[in-house]
Amino acid sequence: MPRTKGDHEARRRDVSEAVWRVLAAHGFGGLTLRAVAAELGATTGLLTHYFPAKRDLVAHALDLLAERTAARPRRPATPGLAAVRAALLDILPLTADAIASNRIWVSSWDTALADPALSDDYARKYARGRARLTDLIAAAQDLGELPPGDPARLAAGAQSFTLGLVVQALFDPATFPPPRQVELLDDYLASLTPPP
Amino acid sequence: MPRTKGDHEARRRDVSEAVWRVLAAHGFGGLTLRAVAAELGATTGLLTHYFPAKRDLVAHALDLLAERTAARPRRPATPGLAAVRAALLDILPLTADAIASNRIWVSSWDTALADPALSDDYARKYARGRARLTDLIAAAQDLGELPPGDPARLAAGAQSFTLGLVVQALFDPATFPPPRQVELLDDYLASLTPPP
DNA sequence: ACATTCGCATAACAAGCGTTATGAATATGT
């Protein structure tokens, strides 16, 4: 039976919540219309109304991932090296939410790599992340907290390091608990700064 | 109709080849009995003879991945920092084969993260890789080519950096062509060695 | 107040999936 109140916006949020729960529980490969509908307590009829085809559901899931990643709480930091460190710490799976988010992220790579259009999208997304990081690094260089050099090159390196640490921490959380991750990141940052 | 010659070993190799081609073309999520059979010019009946259930096919695919990764050609290097560099270069997607292999590897993470048993397996696999890298780094330290410090910690950092670079290069090969990857890796290694 | 649109459940559909049973042709052991 149709809902008595047509609160469209709220219903849209409910759908997104259900999609997120399915992703967290079964990964990107387990994202099916029926799984989302069951999580929502509804039927596939509802979903086809919001998403004409499966690819639209997948696109929405990717948007959701990007949106929640962008909207995650950031730790405050003064400009300079501290801001670079904060930005990288914000990426790492240090909290339960961040773990869930990163797991979904990694699990989406299978789908993304199989579709050139999605691959391009991801390439652009990561490029934007590197661009933001480049700005932070350039600012730190201006403050003399990082040695001179192409900031884009440093950003690419820092992003690689962090991304790889995410993957390792997800597969082996026992070996890479939050303190260890922070330790390794600080090692990396220390290696960038010249010894006193 | 059954083959006239029962060359079991050769047939097993043919099956593995077909599995590999399917993985390279459609990723781990596209690994189906019918896809492998079609690639082989056979039917599912053949496959169920070699793999009683789907999980056995998946397990074989993972073994194949590990085996081909272990058997990949390694560049020769003298012990020390050069050996560390060579080991990390061997991981990067610098050749067509390495790109295919790494794409399959990354696409398998979705399946692996969804299954705790597979996750553990991967954790052990990466731990072994770090252990080998730790030995190489310790040797470089003994030669005075790397500063002292916990070699395992350095290995974890180096593996993170390389793994992340692999992912970025796969999604954005235009931004990370082989020379750029080598450049970034050398930047990283240079940051580990104290300035002259 | 009435007509229309919207929101969604219900139900069926074809296609693809892994699995299983059957049988025929070949190889193998005695």
Place this chain on the structure above:
DNA sequence: ACATATTCATAACGCTTGTTATGCGAATGT
């Protein structure tokens, strides 16, 4: 030479998938 065991094709099974058609009650506009 004959009996047995391999090796596969063929074909069907039940299940899940995405998609589509139908219909009904609630919301909305006039």
